[in-house]
Amino acid sequence: MRLLLAALHYNHNANRETAWRSDGTEKYCVRYPRFRKGAHVVRPIKEAASYGYATSLMKALRESYANSPAVLREVSANLSSDAPAPIAKSFEKIPKEEAVSLYLARQSCFKTT
Structure with missing residues (x-):
C-alpha cells in the first residue's frame, strides 16, 4: 500500500513548477545526500505539493476501519515506531x-546564449 500511495503522490505532483521569491529569484535548497558522502547538492525548490487525491483515500480508509478500530491502532503503532537519525546529520554543513x-x-x- 505504501508503494501505491507513493506512486499516486508522485504522479499527482511530478510536474510542479519552480518556486519563486517575491523579488523574482528562484528558491534553492542545500541537501547532503549519503551518496555524496557529506558533500552538498543544491536543488531548486518546487512549488508546494498538492494532496487532492488524499480526500478520497481518507474516506475509503475511514470506511474500511469503521468496524475494527483495534486494527487501526495496531497499524498506527507499527507505522510510528522510532526510526534512526539520518546519516546526513553527522556531516559538516556548508552555508x-x-x-x-x-x-x-x-x-x-552549461547555458548557451
Whole structure:
C-alpha cells in the first residue's frame, strides 16, 4: 500500500513548477545526500505539493476501519515506531549562500546564449 500511495503522490505532483521569491529569484535548497558522502547538492525548490487525491483515500480508509478500530491502532503503532537519525546529520554543513553561488557558477558553464 505504501508503494501505491507513493506512486499516486508522485504522479499527482511530478510536474510542479519552480518556486519563486517575491523579488523574482528562484528558491534553492542545500541537501547532503549519503551518496555524496557529506558533500552538498543544491536543488531548486518546487512549488508546494498538492494532496487532492488524499480526500478520497481518507474516506475509503475511514470506511474500511469503521468496524475494527483495534486494527487501526495496531497499524498506527507499527507505522510510528522510532526510526534512526539520518546519516546526513553527522556531516559538516556548508552555508546556503555559498552552496547556491557554487551551484549557479557550475550551471552557467552549461547555458548557451
